[in-house]
Amino acid sequence: MDALEIARWQFGITTVYHFMMVPLTIGLGLVVAVMQTAWHRTGNPEYLRMTKFWGKLFLINFIMGVATGIVQEFQFGMAWSEYSRFVGDVFGAPLALEALLAFFVESTFLGLWIFGWKQLKPGIHLACLWIAVIGSIFSAYFIIVANSWMQHPVGVEMIDGRPVMTDAWAVFTNNTALVAVPHTLFGALAVAGGFLLGIAWYHLWRRRRDGVDTVGADGKVIPGESADIPGRDRDDHKVWLRSLRIGAVVAMISFAGTALTGDLQGKLMFEQQPMKMAAAEAACHDGTGFSVLSIGNLGSQNCDDIVALIEVPGILSYLAKGDFTTEVQGVNSLLPQYKEAYGTHLPDNPIYGERAGQEIDYLPVMEVTYWGFRMMIGFGGLAALAALVALWITRKGTVPESRWLMRLAVFGILAPFGANAAGWIFTEMGRQPFVVAPNPDPSGIDQVFMFTAAAVSPGVSAGELLASLVTLTAVYAVLLVVEVKLLVKYIRGGVVSAMPELVHAPADENEDATPGTGGPGGGKPGDDVLAFAY
Amino acid sequence: MELLPTVWFIAIAVLWTGYLFLEGFDLGVGMLMKLFARNNTERRVLLNTIGPVWDGNEVWLLTAGGATFAAFPLWYASLFSALYLPLLVVLVALIFRAVAFEYRGKVDTDQWRARWDWAIALGSFFAAFGVGAALALTTTGLPLNANGDREGGPLAWFSGYAVLGGLAVVGFSLIHALAFLALKTDGDVRHRARTWFVRLLPVLLLPIAAWALSIQFLDGKPWTWALVLLAVAAAAAAWVWARKGAEGKAFSGLGAFLALGSASIFAAVFPVVLPSTLNEAFDLTISNASSSDYTLGLMSIVAAFGLPLVIAYQAWTYWVFRRRVSAAHIPEAHSFLPAIAARAFTTKG
Secondary structure, rough: HHHHHHHHHHHHHHHHHHHHHHHHHHHHHHHHHHHHHHHHHHHHHHHHHHHHHHHHHHHHHHHHHHHHHHHHHHHHHHOOOOHHHHHHHHHHHHHHHHOOOOOOHHHHHHHHHHHHOOOOOOOHHHHHHHHHHHHHHHHHHHHHHHHHHHOOOOEEEEEEOOOEEEOOHHHOOHHHHHHHHHHHHHHHHHHHHHHHHHHHHHHHHHHHOOOEEEEOOOEEOOOOOOOOOOOOOOHHHHHHHHHHHHHHHHHHHHHHHHHHHHHHHHHHHHOOOHHHHHHHHHHOEEEOOEEEEEEEHHHHHOHHHHHHEEEEHHHHHHHHHHOOOOOOOOHHHHHHHHHHOOOOOOOOOOOHHHHHHOOOOOOOOOOHHHHHHHHHHHHHHHHHHHHHHHHHHHHOOOOOOHHHHHHHHHHHOOHHHHHHHHHHHHHHHHHOOEEOOOOOOOOOOOOOOOEHHHHHOOOOOOHHHHHHHHHHHHHHHHHHHHHHHHHHHHHHHOOHHOHHOOOOOOHHHHOOOOOOOOOOOOOHHHHHHHOOOO | OOOHHHHHHHHHHHHHHHHHHHHHHHHHHHHHHHHHHHHHHHHHHHHHHHHHOOOHHHHHHHHHHHHHHHHHHHHHHHHHHHOHHEEEEEEHHHHHHHHHHHHHOOOHHHHHHHHHHHHHHHHHHHHHHHHHHHHHHHOOEEEEEEOOOOOOOOOOOOOOHHHHHHHHHHHHHHHHHHHHHHHHHOHHHHHHHHHHHHHHHHOOOHHHHHHOOOOOOHHOOHHHHHHHHHHHHHHHHHHHHHOOOHHHHHHHHHHHHHHHHHHHHHHHOOOOOEEOOOOOOOOOOEOOOOOOHHHHHHHHHHHHHHHHHHHHHHHHHHOHHHHOOHHHHOOOOOOOOOOOOOOOOOOOO
């Protein structure tokens, strides 16, 4: 492997990893903020328990997103210095604004939320969480504006061979970003929905298995209490049932949201990057049919090997254009167009290193685009269907005793993660061989593009890149194990793991500071130096 | 002289100074976890002084990096790629440190805590050292060719200035943390921090003073020399105040030292942002490394509103958590048995 390939693997690994933590942070943050709002409004103790439990898991995950996010900002300059020089004028601004307007808000107000349970008045404390969550949404917006510019460069003029921003409004309202932002946010909510559903199912199942909850003759649940097991009271049943239902509803709504925004995004991409979409379909010839299953050696990068076994006529045209008859161009028609517009060989420029003068392959890796596209939709759809089934199964207030169903629900948590990762891998790999993709449609600006081969740092050796690839991958692997272990520990602990006050002896209680029993108006602000301590 | 690139040069100097001022003490507190704290309770006192604020402090680094990318893309690209390995060390250090803050208290065993304590202390040390080395090298220069790429291999950046800069930020962070602890804690920790501060200030500020002075000898102008003298006066005042027990003033004096010292360095090197040690013609300056006036103008407008707002709500955070932390405030470690496995349980304590 040469420097370019190592740098690409590093960007791929660190970004996909970072984007495991991020959607859970955004989605779960919103859900926890809604839960705390419900507690604030009703004073209902179940909502406090839900806030505390899901909030604890949120924080365990949040910190990993923070830690791995710094790598993202630094590696543009470290590994992709030519890219940074080329796009800095237009790409740097959203990154800087993300830090200034979003990260500061997120980290500062989350710190206030974590530590401020008693220092702040309840309404202000709640507001801090909302502000932090809104900060995370803004951060998603800014980073997607930056990414969308790579997919669909707008608002610039080429001056001395570099794109220079001339229209910030166009950059910040890039139509690619305006559909990708809601698509990503719904994707994040889907992750949160599956997370709630799986974990809540597990606890309802344990309650039944431990004999705490029983089922009456009419099939309805009879919630019970256990004196032996901390936290297993009747309110605990409500916590899990309500969490499960919220999770299922969130999962279904967010799938509908991703489908609608995904459809809009697909139609844009057929215009902006037709090759990406042709590769998503493994569509060699022009046509109208959507491939349900294509066989042949997708990886051979040779269209002659690929046979579409099952095709639904008209659907591809619908995805691309909204009708059932327009012919959509396949790879074989597109390749000559790309060669004519952007050349057949990389220029003889030292910026391309050893690759200077090589023939350009305009076809993305079709195994990845074809299956990435289908995994995104498939995992997303499966999760939504499972959520619907889960709502039906739990209509009488608990889950079945089946261990297999429980396992399915718990492992189902992974499906929306898979859909998110597959979607991003598809859209980023589908952009190759470009790092800044040219847009052949009229909205594209002529000659604003950059080959990935030109983007890597010329002064950085393959050895350095390999050292960082190995180091970061190893560190990330270790931390993933630690995070999952901690999450499992806190999940198994149940609500008590986030609310020690539920089981501690009442002797050390302040009468006005027991959030478990009082309403939101309970504690006076400032009565404790440390409401929460590391 | 171009107006907007100058404005952004100043803005980036302010962001780096803000970063060193704020994260300076939390990096120092991290190192003091191993050097100063005597037992677990003291370590938790230290941690909880920075608990609500360290993450917000760290965003100053991200903003300084992002602003450099946006305002001076060529500076960002050359500096970050030339310092590939040292910045990798900084990244790993910051990752472990961040995770350690959050995870340290999540399992109630001594072994677990001891591991994360090391992560915090070493993470803080290497982050401070690496950032210091990078900052020093951007003032003294790197072996860059005409394209701004490093010549001479992965370690070509290494020089005495890298070590000096690294020690400068480590030393400053430690003394700043002692001033912070004297201000933010009570009881034994407070008094010991003050004693250590008075005893160690001259030693710990030596490297940062040496860096500021060497920059003055290389590029100084009369008025930047004056800034150095004022900085030394501020450090002396901080020392005197600390001896008298005026902790707030001592902390402010040290802050003034940092602001003046950092201003003296940035002002001396201006308008060069990253000199090339190979050829003066390859120097990156505010003119040849900056973004267009359009981009800089847009960012100026946003920053003019955004930065004061950030400072305001971060100041409010410090106000909310203004009370001193002492050993008596530290709650028992929260140990629980999983709802799943427990037959009977005991609460520790």
